[in-house]
Amino acid sequence: MNTTNELRKNIKSLIAEKKVDLFLGWEKGSLPLAATPLFVTAEDQADKAIFDVTCGNNLSIYFTKDKKQFEGRKVGIAVKGCDARSVVLNILEKQIKRENVVIVGLPCNGVLDRKKVLAKTDGREVLELIDNGDTVIVKGNGFDLQLNREEVLSSSCLACIYPDAQEYDFFIGEARGEVPNEGRLKEIEEFQTLSSLERWEQTRAEYEKCIRCYACRNVCPSCYCNVCFVDQNDPRWIGGTSEYTDTLIFHVIRNLHVAGRCVECGACQRACPMDINLLMLNRKVAMEVKDRFGDIAGLDINGKPAMSDFKEDEKQKFIMG
Amino acid sequence: MNMVRLDKQKFSNFILELSAEYTVFAPGKVGGKTEFVPIRSEDEIDFKTLVTDMSPKGIFFPSSEVLYEYDKQGIRVPEKEIGKPIAVWGMRGCDSRSLLMLNKVFGSAIQMPEDEKFQDPYWKEKYDSSLIFGSACNTPLSTCFCNWFGGGPHSREGMDVFVVDAGDSFLMEPVTGKGSNFLRELTCFADSTEKDEAVAKKLASDAESSMAAPMEVTDLGERLNDLFEEAVWEEISAKCINCGACTFSCPTCHCYDIQDEGKGSRGKRIRVWDSCMFPIFTMEASGHNPRALSSQRVRQRVMHKYSYFPEKYGEFLCTGCGRCVTACPVNLDIREVLKTINAYNKQGITNG
Amino acid sequence: MGNYCIPQQMKVERIGTEDPTRTLRTYDLSFVNDSDREAFKYLPGQFCELSIPGKGESPFGIASSPTEEGFLRFTVNRTGSVTNEIHYLRNGDTIGMRGPLGNWYPVDDLKGMNVLIVGGGFAFTTLRSLLIYLMDAREDYRDITVIYGARNPDLFIYKDEIALWKQRDDIRMHLTIDKPVDGWNEKTGFVPTVVEEVAPDPENTMAIVCGPPVMIKYTLPVLTKLGFSDERIYTSLERRMKCGIGKCGRCNIGSKYICIDGPVFSMAELKNIPETV
Structure with a gap:
């Protein structure tokens, strides 16, 4: 069964039956390695929709990006496992109402990290991509390269446990179920074995690359403060330079702001034009939240996000002992 | 002055000679990304990348730049860290053109030409003394669209010296007086031959014809x-x-x-x-x-x-x-x- | 070569309070260096960047007139970190200043004309500069009419001077507040309405308008309706100017930079610029 065809049918009937006014999906982009967001408002536009390894964008950002656009509108959205968690989180945080969203879950086998592909082609431009399941073929001027899927998937996908939407109205295709992904914390565990000096050097080198374009923040479905702390200038909380003293503070505070709210979709890391490993700290914080509060962001629509809930038996060193 | 030829075996000498007078920037790899970085030798240059991830504007207009320092004693403009002027190797035609545009804003005080207060001293200090070695694009990318705006893969605008990679040699053609003065002083060049010039021509026409037709932008x-x-x-x-x-x-x-x-x-x-x-x-x-x-x-x-x-x-x-x-x-x-x-x-x- | 980034050092000579909540204060500044003073030439309508180390810079219209010697005047509304810091200054303290920046009201074209000055709230600063400038060569101009509106009587600036101007028989002063309050004997209603009511005949008259965006937006059409041609209406715009010399891009509207092509624009110019009011 072809997922893309099923998705198109589904969008068409949702629009035709007026169950949604707008459907958020993906269409083929102008570059072979990246799909682009698609806003469907009429049946005939549904044929543009696709679902494949290039559909990396977490479309739930649009719920919070321009809330007015969605006022009084029913919106359908195509989701991967991580995207569905963002939608759930948006619902739990009262950004959207469950009854106004139609969630269409898709079986996700991971999405590409463009930068990993380009590392494999040694900088040569990719003009065509063929997804063969376990392998991916990329073609360009004078080269034709077969790559193992794992080599070019987004790091977030390689560590993903929940590839299927846990909350949905429709599910297209066959669910993959939970993926154990036992090695998912390997990177963090290795990092933790380093000396504090080595950890500092590694962290500094990573965040020194930042140019403050805020692509990471703006593609993040959990980053939707009306005025971000970096934009406040009275008082100004952090400096505006791209020195690591400023950039590190930006990223660390952002990490803490999305603690218990980061769904590890990896959108930030894929969006970063400077190839910063943003996921590691996010994952570390998510791991801590799970250990301390037993919560995984956006997994349970009946749950409460860890940071907006309080239980009497929670570990609280300085209050409850 | 005509086109000259630099055999690639002599390239490291050329970089040494250039470095003696200039702080040399060239495309290099930083982490997984490419950008223009200060280099000291040939090995640090990334020759493969056509369009670097970050543009070279940061060489002359850094992402953060100290305008001045202040304390109780008053205000001081920091001394330039690098005493030498800047040379850039490997700048594509799109990028060298961009410097001309930025110079209209920062450099030439077009708003009020007679009034130097409209010039930017931080930009001028770096840009006016710079030497730009352009780099012809023999295989433009699918994302390149310089031909929409009057540019081209072998455009020379904004360069002091235009450089064509001809396989085993670099063919260099001075564009400005500054460029030809510099080339004249060097010894590692040979005169170009008719064959060299034919090669350069062929590379230019192949590159141009490989690009998609431009969109009409006149109106x-x-x-x-x-x-x-x-x-x-x-x-x-x-x-x-x-x-x-x-x-x-x-x-x-x-x-x-x-x-x-x-x-x-x-x-x-x-x-x-x-x-x-x-x-x-x-x-x-x-x-x-x-x-x-x-x-x-x-x-x-x-x-x-x-x-x-x-x-x-x-x-x-x-x-x-x-x-x-x-x-x-x-x-x-x-x-x-x-x-x-x-x-x-x-x-x-x-x-x- | 010169460096436009370096502020001149100014000394606070006098501080005045304009309103009961003390959010509006007026500062008279003098030059610390004689050479700066001699080089500083300006006309009404121009602005300066006032600069507080550690906090930054903000643009302010010059409220004094070049015909007033010995000081430069600025009125500062306390809204952000720079203005907050300026409000902490005491007499004798120093402050950085860059300027004069931007263009000016068309003072030469006003000669031999009637002048209508329309202002609102604390944007009356550069209009004060203009008014003093005109009065210091009163015989060069014909009738001068001033329409000045504020939300309530407390929010007029330069109240002492207004009282003096009202006594003069060579200026027609019209003050208005948004809503009636006890003890207010002047006009009530928004500026555009008052303009429609009391504006002089457009024949041989130039209108100069400066105020909050909403006031400008509704006043300009009234002037047009009254018969003022686009070349006879001037207004001063404001954006978040930073560099002040047309480079940083913040005040770009259309092909203009408010900091160098403005802040003063004729209505004729405004018609060709998008996003103005």
């Missing part, structure tokens, strides 16, 4: 002015997430903010790259924001590049390098935007 500015109030901007900006990946990777975007950093009576006044994509860019102290909507900000960026700048300075503020196309996290392709504008008519129907 783009007028069309944009005409469509200013139209709903097309909402359509175009719908998927934009208002990050600054496009403006920061762009070789011609040059808007900046001025910020103070310090504690007590000591500190620095710094200028940092800013982006018209950010809501705070135009936010006033009263809380009023003349460009509060995403569609207004996207419109501003497009209008500034293809209507306002041409009206003020006589050319588009875009060299078609394609960096914004690849950097955009949602694949909002500027070429598609311009095509939409070209196809839009006021009845609200987008053709094609």
Whole structure:
């Protein structure tokens, strides 16, 4: 069964039956390695929709990006496992109402990290991509390269446990179920074995690359403060330079702001034009939240996000002992 | 002075000689990304990358630059760290052209030519004494669209020396007096032969014909002015997430903010790259924001590049390098935007 | 070569309070260096960047007139970190200043003309500069009419001077507040309405308008309706100017930069610029 065809049918009937006014999906982009967001408002536009390894964008950002656009509108959205968690989180945080969203879950086998592909082609431009399941073929001027899927998937996908939407109205295709992904914390565990000096050097080198374009923040479905702390200038909380003293503070505070709210979709890391490993700290914080509060962001629509809930038996060193 | 030939075996000598007089910047790898970095030897240069991830504008207009330091004693402009002037190796035609555009803003005081207070001393100090070695593109990328705006893969604009990679040698052609003066002093060159020149010609015509046909841009500015109030901007900006990946990777975007950093009576006044994509860019102290909507900000960026700048300075503020196309996290392709504008008519129907 | 980034050092000579909540204060500044003073030439309508180390810079219209010697005047509304810091200054303290920046009201074209000055709230600063400038060569101009509106009587600036101007028979002063309050004997209602009511004949008259965006937006059409041609209406715009010399891009509207092509624009110019009011 072809997922893309099923998705198109589904969008068409949702629009035709007026169950949604707008459907958020993906269409083929102008570059072979990246799909682009698609806003469907009429049946005939549904044929543009696709679902494949290039559909990396977490479309739930649009719920919070321009809330007015969605006022009084029913919106359908195509989701991967991580995207569905963002939608759930948006619902739990009262950004959207469950009854106004139609969630269409898709079986996700991971999405590409463009930068990993380009590392494999040694900088040569990719003009065509063929997804063969376990392998991916990329073609360009004078080269034709077969790559193992794992080599070019987004790091977030390689560590993903929940590839299927846990909350949905429709599910297209066959669910993959939970993926154990036992090695998912390997990177963090290795990092933790380093000396504090080595950890500092590694962290500094990573965040020194930042140019403050805020692509990471703006593609993040959990980053939707009306005025971000970096934009406040009275008082100004952090400096505006791209020195690591400023950039590190930006990223660390952002990490803490999305603690218990980061769904590890990896959108930030894929969006970063400077190839910063943003996921590691996010994952570390998510791991801590799970250990301390037993919560995984956006997994349970009946749950409460860890940071907006309080239980009497929670570990609280300085209050409850 | 005609074209000269530098055998690649002698390239490391050339870099040594160049380094003696200049601080040399060239495309290099930093982490997984490519950008222009100071180099000391041939090994540090990335010859493979055609368009670096970050543009070279940062060499002359750094992402953060100290304007001055202050303390109780007063104000001091910091001394230049590197005493030598700057030379850049491997600058593509799109990028060298972008420097000419930026120089119209920062350097030549076009607003009031007789008044030097309208010139930017920080830019001029670095740019005026620089030596730019351009690099011809023999295999343009699919994202390249320099040919839309009068550029081309073998364009020489903004270069002091034009360089063609001819396989086992670099063919160099001086473009400015500064370029030919420098070449004249060096000994590692051989005169070019007729064959060399034929090779360069062939590479140029092959590169040009490999590029997709350009979009017609002659009345783009007028069309944009005409469509200013139209709903097309909402359509175009719908998927934009208002990050600054496009403006920061762009070789011609040059808007900046001025910020103070310090504690007590000591500190620095710094200028940092800013982006018209950010809501705070135009936010006033009263809380009023003349460009509060995403569609207004996207419109501003497009209008500034293809209507306002041409009206003020006589050319588009875009060299078609394609960096914004690849950097955009949602694949909002500027070429598609311009095509939409070209196809839009006021009845609200987008053709094609 | 010169460096536009470096502020001149100014000394606070006098501080005045304009309103009961003390959010509006007026500062008279003098030059610390004689050479700066000698080089500083300005006309009404121009602005300066006032600069506080560690906080930054903000643009302010010059409220004094070049015909007033010995000081430069600025009125500062306390809204952000820079203005907050300026409000902490005491007499004798120093402050940085860059300027004069931007263009000016068309003072030469006003000669031999009637002048209508329309202002609102604390944007009356550069209009004060203009008014003093005109009065210091009163015989060069014909009738002068001033329409000045504020939300309530407390929010007029330069109240002492207004009282003096009202006593003069060579200026027609019209003050208005948004809503009636006890003890107010002047006009009530928004500025555009008062303009429609009391504006002089457009024949041989130039109108100069400066105020909050909403006031400008509704006043300009009234002037047009009264018969003022686009070349006879001037207004001053404001954006978040930073560099002040047309580079940083913040105040770009259309092909203009408010900091160098403005802040003063004729209505004829405004018609060709998008996003103005």
